[in-house]
Amino acid sequence: GVEQVFHHVAIKPGKPVWFGRWVAPASSETERRNVLVFGLPGHPVSALTAYQLLVAPTLGFLRGGVFALPSTIRGRLAAGVAQRGKRTAYLPCRLLPASGGGDATPTVELVPTQGSADLLAAARADGWVVLPPGNYRLAADAKVHVLVDSPAPALAAETSTTSVDQ
Numbered sequence: 508g509v510e511q512v513f514h515h516v517a518i519k520p521g522k523p524v525w526f527g528r529w530v531a532p533a534s535s536e537t538e539r540r541n542v543l544v545f546g547l548p549g550h551p552v553s554a555l556t557a558y559q560l561l562v563a564p565t566l567g568f569l570r571g572g573v574f575a576l577p578s579t580i581r582g583r584l585a586a587g588v589a590q591r592g593k594r595t596a597y598l599p600c601r602l603l604p605a606s607g608g609g610d611a612t613p614t615v616e617l618v619p620t621q622g623s624a625d626l627l628a629a630a631r632a633d634g635w636v637v638l639p640p641g642n643y644r645l646a647a648d649a650k651v652h653v654l655v656d657s658p659a660p661a662l663a664a665e666t667s668t669t670s671v672d673q
Contacts, residue, residue, distance in 0.1 A: 509544050517640065518560060519594040520553035520623035526561070543569075550623035556597050556635075559654070579637065579652040582615035587646045590638040599632035600653060615653055 509527040516524045525546030533539040545562050547554040559577055568574040582602065590596055599618040605611045615636055620628035635654040638645075645651065 509542075516557070516561070517594040518556060519592065519596045520550065521548060521556040521560070521597075522553060522594075523548055524557045524561065548623070551626045552599075552620075552629045553623040555629060577654050579654050580634075581612055581650050582634075582636070582653040583610075583612045584636075584645060584647055584649045584651055585614050585616040587644060587649075588617060588636070588638070589644045590640075591642050593640045595640055596638040597635040597654065598638065599628050600634050600636045601631070602633040602653065602655075612650065613653075615651060 509529040512526045512528055514523065514525050516522070518524075523546070525544075527544045527546075529542040529544060531537075531540045531542050543565065545557075545565075547557050547562070564574045564576055582600075583606075585603070588598070599620055601616045601618060603614040603616055605613050615634075617636065618628045618632050633655070637652040637654055
């Protein structure tokens with residue numbers, strides 16, 4: 508069977524996520540190989556978030572690159588936002604041009620969303636505001652990290668292969 512490596516990841520949306528490893532037996536033609544198995548959430552936005560943060564970096568590493576998390580930029584909130592909970596939140600947002608005055612920081616406008624099943628909100632987003640865990644409120648004009656890499660190019664580059672040799 509597949510050996511569980513982890514089951515819980517503190518991201519929102521992105522629950523539940525499961526990761527395991529199966530050592531495929533050797534045959535007369537092949538060596539033993541490790542098969543990595545990701546179990547992604549059923550809601551589409553949760554699945555995209557988990558893919559972007561966990562699967563895509565893993566696949567990049569296995570292709571000979573480095574395990575690199577998606578890049579972030581700094582943005583300035585157009586309106587205040589509250590964070591509650593023990594998981595890092597990723598909120599869909601749109602990036603607007605900087606307001607001028609010598610500060611090149613883009614303005615970040617949150618996209619209204621109904622949660623992890625709201626694929627339309629995700630499609631309208633240019634990025635994802637990253638809110639670390641905790642109970643707090645950020646005021647308008649607060650600087651935040653914004654995840655800007657889209658999972659779409661990584662998805663398009665994938666093949667139908669379900670196992671990865673190591």
